[in-house]
Structures are given as structure tokens and as C-alpha cells.
Amino acid sequence: MINLKEIKTAAFLAKKDTLKDWKIFALVIVALSFSLLNIVFIQALMSGLVSEIYAQTVDLSTGHMVIEPDKDQEYLDNINNLEKKLEALSGVAGISPRYVDRAIIIEKKHDKKSSATLIAFTPSKENDVTKLYKKIKSGEFLSDGEENEILIGKTLANDLELAVGDKVKMVFSNGVSKDFRIKGVLDAGMEPIDKDSIYVTTQGYEKFLNVHDKASSVVIRLADINQVENYRYMIIPLTRGEVYTWKTKTEYIQRQIESWGMVTAMTTLIGILTAATAIAIIIYINTSSKKREIAILKAIGGSNSFIMTIYTIESIIFGLLGILFGNIVAYGILGYMANRPMAAREGLQVIPVYNLELAISASIILFLSALTAGIYPAWKAAKTNITKTIWGV
Amino acid sequence: MKNIILRTKNLKKIYKMGKIEFSALNGVDLEIEEGEFVAIMGSSGSGKTTLLNMIGLLDFQTEGKIFLDNTDVATMDEQQRASYRLKKIGFVFQFFNLLNELTGAENVMLPGMIKGSSNSREKALELLQLVGLKERAGHKPSELSGGQQQRVSIARALINDPRLILADEPTANLDSNSAMQVVNLLRKLRNEQNQTIVMVTHELELGKLADRIIWLKDGMVIKNEIN
Numbered sequence: 325m326i327n328l329k330e331i332k333t334a335a336f337l338a339k340k341d342t343l344k345d346w347k348i349f350a351l352v353i354v355a356l357s358f359s360l361l362n363i364v365f366i367q368a369l370m371s372g373l374v375s376e377i378y379a380q381t382v383d384l385s386t387g388h389m390v391i392e393p394d395k396d397q398e399y400l401d402n403i404n405n406l407e408k409k410l411e412a413l414s415g416v417a418g419i420s421p422r423y424v425d426r427a428i429i430i431e432k433k434h435d436k437k438s439s440a441t442l443i444a445f446t447p448s449k450e451n452d453v454t455k456l457y458k459k460i461k462s463g464e465f466l467s468d469g470e471e472n473e474i475l476i477g478k479t480l481a482n483d484l485e486l487a488v489g490d491k492v493k494m495v496f497s498n499g500v501s502k503d504f505r506i507k508g509v510l511d512a513g514m515e516p517i518d519k520d521s522i523y524v525t526t527q528g529y530e531k532f533l534n535v536h537d538k539a540s541s542v543v544i545r546l547a548d549i550n551q552v553e554n555y556r557y558m559i560i561p562l563t564r565g566e567v568y569t570w571k572t573k574t575e576y577i578q579r580q581i582e583s584w585g586m587v588t589a590m591t592t593l594i595g596i597l598t599a600a601t602a603i604a605i606i607i608y609i610n611t612s613s614k615k616r617e618i619a620i621l622k623a624i625g626g627s628n629s630f631i632m633t634i635y636t637i638e639s640i641i642f643g644l645l646g647i648l649f650g651n652i653v654a655y656g657i658l659g660y661m662a663n664r665p666m667a668a669r670e671g672l673q674v675i676p677v678y679n680l681e682l683a684i685s686a687s688i689i690l691f692l693s694a695l696t697a698g699i700y701p702a703w704k705a706a707k708t709n710i711t712k713t714i715w716g717v
Numbered sequence: 718m719k720n721i722i723l724r725t726k727n728l729k730k731i732y733k734m735g736k737i738e739f740s741a742l743n744g745v746d747l748e749i750e751e752g753e754f755v756a757i758m759g760s761s762g763s764g765k766t767t768l769l770n771m772i773g774l775l776d777f778q779t780e781g782k783i784f785l786d787n788t789d790v791a792t793m794d795e796q797q798r799a800s801y802r803l804k805k806i807g808f809v810f811q812f813f814n815l816l817n818e819l820t821g822a823e824n825v826m827l828p829g830m831i832k833g834s835s836n837s838r839e840k841a842l843e844l845l846q847l848v849g850l851k852e853r854a855g856h857k858p859s860e861l862s863g864g865q866q867q868r869v870s871i872a873r874a875l876i877n878d879p880r881l882i883l884a885d886e887p888t889a890n891l892d893s894n895s896a897m898q899v900v901n902l903l904r905k906l907r908n909e910q911n912q913t914i915v916m917v918t919h920e921l922e923l924g925k926l927a928d929r930i931i932w933l934k935d936g937m938v939i940k941n942e943i944n
Contacts, residue, residue: 327833329833330831330833333827333830333831336830337816337827340818340819340823341818344817344818616814617816620814620815620816621827621831622799623773623775623808623810623814624827624831624873625799625800625803625804625828625877626799627800628795628796628799709776710775710776711770711776
């Protein structure tokens with residue numbers, strides 16, 4: 325059994341041996357650090373992307389909660405009354421009733437036309453719930469009471485060669501048609517908005533469709549997003565419609581993300597295995613090249629356990645420094661990127677999200693890889709016949 | 718009557734290479750007294766180094782007994798042998814075998830540190846003074862000449878006050894001047910510290926500086942020659 329003094333001596337030798345060759349030392353540390361960085365960074369990017377997609381959906385489409393009519397109903401009725409009830413709930417930060425319909429938009433000069441989703445809201449109310457007003461690419465956002473103005477998604481505008489100030493004709497679902505002026509072009513970074521959406525005010529929509537005090541949906545923002553389930557139960561008795569949280573409204577995204585999750589998990593696993601193998605090979609070669617030193621130590625009286633202790637300590641030094649350095653670099657890069665988001669695509673700015681749990685798991689796995697990779701060749705070398713190695717070397 | 722420090726009885730070593738067996742030692746019987754400086758000589762393949770490996774507990778014999786200080790060391794397991802080597806035997810190698818990353822003093826200290834001695838550094842410096850290298854204590858092996866490295870190696874062999882020093886052709890890689898310095902140092906240890914030394918050498922001139930030459934041929938002792 326190895327004693328404390330032997331451990332001290334082993335640590336002394338491990339330190340000397342580790343620092344003997346700076347190039348190897350740096351190589352192992354950098355390899356370990358980059359392996360860790362690779363795993364942590366890819367996962368952080370994925371988490372950031374997912375968070376951003378959720379945030380975009382909440383901020384530009386669903387709010388925190390959505391009330392919709394029963395499946396057999398076209399509209400929610402008595403919206404003014406429902407709004408009052410909802411306003412009475414403390415913690416409700418914004419309520420925006422919307423009409424959602426289909427319409428045909430016609431560019432008049434070249435008679436280009438396209439079918440699109442038509443969404444009608446009261447801008448001042450909508451601004452309390454979503455951040456659509458921040459996504460104006462050109463022109464201005466709608467104001468309350470404007471009946472002849474529309475907003476249009478940028479892709480749809482491009483397809484129809486439309487710009488701010490252009491006049492278009494819209495044909496509503498009831499067959500009524502009317503001319504509008506494009507007041508603003510939206511660049512939301514979300515395909516359903518940019519490619520397929522036109523926005524008008526509720527006042528204009530109600531006038532042309534001849535509907536009043538109704539809505540296709542009501543979107544709600546809460547002061548605290550984490551309270552959505554509690555509020556859902558509070559709101560259900562206030563309406564005959566269906567009450568959804570942003571989570572249920574984004575289930576399609578979640579399903580998509582779950583399929584990405586499989587890919588990400590596989591990528592992470594392969595990343596960890598590749599890193600572990602690379603680390604193992606580097607440390608294995610490094611330790612294997614120490615046969616002569618091991619034989620000398622054995623010859624002068626070092627026991628197998630003493631020799632194993634030296635290389636275990638070396639592996640611990642490599643492992644700890646590599647992981648520490650890797651985490652510092654990862655944290656530094658992620659910190660830097662927090663203020664300088666990466667554009668995954670136009671309109672979608674991703675801030676990587678540091679996953680502490682994953683960083684800890686990857687650190688442990690890489691540390692154990694470094695340890696195993698160092699101990700195995702040392703164990704093998706410690707078992708070799710001294711005389712073969714030492715005489716005549 | 719002098720104390721017998723090392724005794725071998727019918728010591729045999731057979732190496733197996735596949736189906737071929739090669740007998741390196743064929744029943745060596747020898748006795749070495751405390752404080753004796755013995756040279757082992759013989760032609761290449763006579764079994765000199767194999768014998769040194771056996772009595773230095775670096776390799777296991779196929780048959781026979783080895784007594785060091787009247788202890789039957791041949792039956793010891795690897796762990797016990799390592800401990801015995803550490804405390805009772807000092808090695809001097811042909812190629813010095815110092816650790817390159819350590820200074821001269823650290824190389825000398827090393828067996829003492831492994832043993833757990835608290836005064837290894839002081840003792841290492843004393844031994845470096847003894848071998849005439851105190852001023853080179855902080856130099857690494859690459860900064861020392863061959864002769865100096867071998868003297869550091871001798872100081873290392875002495876750090877744990879061994880009962881026996883085993884030197885395998887310690888002068889083979891040295892010029893004649895350095896070789897003579899090394900052998901004279903071994904003689905000094907024998908004369909002043911009553912150190913028992915077993916040295917394998919090819920050079921008769923150096924062998925004659927020992928108290929006795931044991932001649933080996935075909936793995937057997939063929940002659941004991943008192944100088």
C-alpha cells in the first residue's frame with residue numbers, strides 16, 4: 325500500500341515529468357480543452373437556437389396564452405366583456421383580440437396576386453402582448469383606427485414587388501374588396517409572418533367584414549411567463565373558448581426540436597467519444613514513451629503502485645487543467661457571444677446558452693478518459709520486465 | 718571471519734524464446750563478503766549481466782537460491798523485491814540512467830524520497846560532495862559529462878545506505894580517464910566505507926583494481942582470481 329510520503333514523491337515526479345516537455349503538455353491541454361469546448365459550444369448553440377425560436381414565437385405570435393373559439397365556432401363572442409374580465413386579473417400584462425382570416429392581395433401594376441393570412445388587431449393592444457412593432461423593416465407600424473393601411477411580410481412584399489407606400493387591392497373572405505396602402509414591411513425572421521402574413525387594424529377589418537365584438541383569438545401576455553398554467557386555470561371559467569398556453573401552441577416546434585434533440589444527443593455523444601479517444605491516444609503515446617523512466621524507477625526501488633501513482637497524478641493534472649481551460653474558454657466565448665449574437669439566418673439572432681449540466685457531464689467524461697488513458701499504459705509499462713528495458717538503453 | 722553478504726546456490730536462469738530454450742546461468746555458486754569489491758568478468762554471453770539481474774532482484778531465477786544478508790530473497794514477490802532493492806541495493810548502470818528532467822541533486826535524492834527519508838536533500842548534497850560534484854548539484858544530466866553523470870549515478874546508488882552496490886559495466890561509455898575516476902571512486906567507497914561492490918566489466922585493467930575477479934563462462938563460475 326502506498327503511503328503519504330510516496331504520494332508526495334510521486335507528485336513531485338509527476339510535476340517534473342509533466343512540465344518536462346511543454347509542447348506535449350500544451351498539446352494535451354489544448355486537445356482536452358477543445359474537445360470540451362466542441363461539446364459545450366455546439367450544445368450551447370442548439371440551446372440558444374431553441375430558446376430563440378420559442379422566444380420569437382411567444383414574442384411575435386402566441387404571446388404567453390391564447391384563447392380560441394371551440395372547434396365548432398368561428399369566433400369568440402362578447403370580446404369586450406372578456407377583455408374586462410381578463411384585465412381584472414392581476415398579473416395580466418396585455419390582452420390583444422385578433423381576427424384571423426384569409427385574403428387575396430393583388431399588386432395593381434402587374435396584377436400579381438397571392439393568398440395570405442390576414443390578421444387584424446388593435447395596435448395599441450397588440451403592442452402590450454407581442455413585439456411585432458419592433459420588426460418593422462421599412463415604413464411604420466400601424467396605429468389605432470387606421471382603416472386603409474396594412475403591414476406586409478417582407479418575403480411576400482418581395483414576391484409581389486411591393487414597397488412601403490404602394491397601393492394594393494385586397495379581397496376578403498366574404499368577397500368584399502378594397503384598396504389599401506402599405507404602411508410598413510415586417511422582417512420578423514419567422515417564415516409564417518414574412519411569407520404569408522398581412523396585418524390590418526381591427527377597426528378596418530370589422531368595418532369591411534361587418535363583424536363586431538368578436539375575435540378569432542385573444543393573445544395574452546403575463547407579467548410572469550412561469551405562471552401560465554395557473555392563469556390557464558383561472559381563465560378557463562371566464563370564457564367558452566379553449567385556453568392554450570404558449571407551450572401547447574408550440575408543440576409542433578417542440579416535436580421538431582425533439583427530432584433535433586436526437587441528432588444533437590448523437591452529435592454530443594459522438595463528440596464525447598471522439599474527444600475521449602483523441603485524448604486517450606495522445607496520453608497513451610505520451611505515457612508509453614516513458615518506458616525507460618519507468619524501468620529506472622522500478623530498478624531503484626519504485627514499486628508498481630508508486631509508478632502507477634505518478635502517472636495517475638499526471639493524468640489528473642492533464643485532465644483538470646484541460647477541463648478547467650476548456651470551461652474557461654467556453655465560458656469566455658459564450659460570454660462574448662451573449663453581447664454579440666450570431667445570426668443563424670436573417671432575423672434570427674442566436675445567443676448560445678451555457679448548459680452547466682452538460683458541461684459538468686462532459687468534463688467528468690473527458691477527465692475519466694484522460695485518467696484511463698494515462699493509467700492503462702502506465703499499468704502496462706509497470707508490468708514490463710525491467711531488465712529488457714533498462715540494460716543497454 | 719568475515720560476514721558473507723551475498724551467497725548464491727545453484728543459481729540457474731533459462732530464457733524461453735518460443736520453443737527454443739537458452740540457458741544463461743547454469744548453476745552459479747558464489748559467496749561475496751561484506752566490504753569486498755568483486756569484479757565479474759567473462760566474454761559476451763557468459764552470463765555476467767544475467768547474474769547481476771538475479772542478485773539485484775531485477776529478474777526471477779529459474780532455479781536456485783539467493784541469500785542477501787542471510788535472507789532468502791529468491792522467494793520474494795515483486796513488491797517485496799522492489800522494497801528490498803530500495804533499501805538494500807544500489808545500482809550503477811552502464812548508461813547512467815538518470816532522469817533527464819531532474820537535477821543532479823534531485824536524481825540522487827530520488828531513492829531516498831521514495832523510501833520516505835526526511836533528510837534526502839542534505840544527504841544527496843553530502844554524497845555529491847563525496848563524488849566531487851557538489852557544485853554541479855543543480856545541473857541536469859544533459860549539462861553534465863558522461864563521467865560526471867556516472868558519478869551522480871554512484872551517489873544515487875548510495876543514498877539509502879545500501880548493503881550492496883551493483884555496477885553493470887559502469888565504465889563502458891566513458892573515456893579512460895573518466896573510467897579510472899569512477900573505479901577509483903568505487904575503491905574509495907570500499908576502503909573508506911567498507912561498501913560491498915559487485916562490478917561487471919569487460920576490461921581486465923579495471924577488473925584488476927577489484928579485490929577479486931569472478932570469471933564466468935557459459936553461465937558458470939570457472940575461476941576465482943584474488944588480486
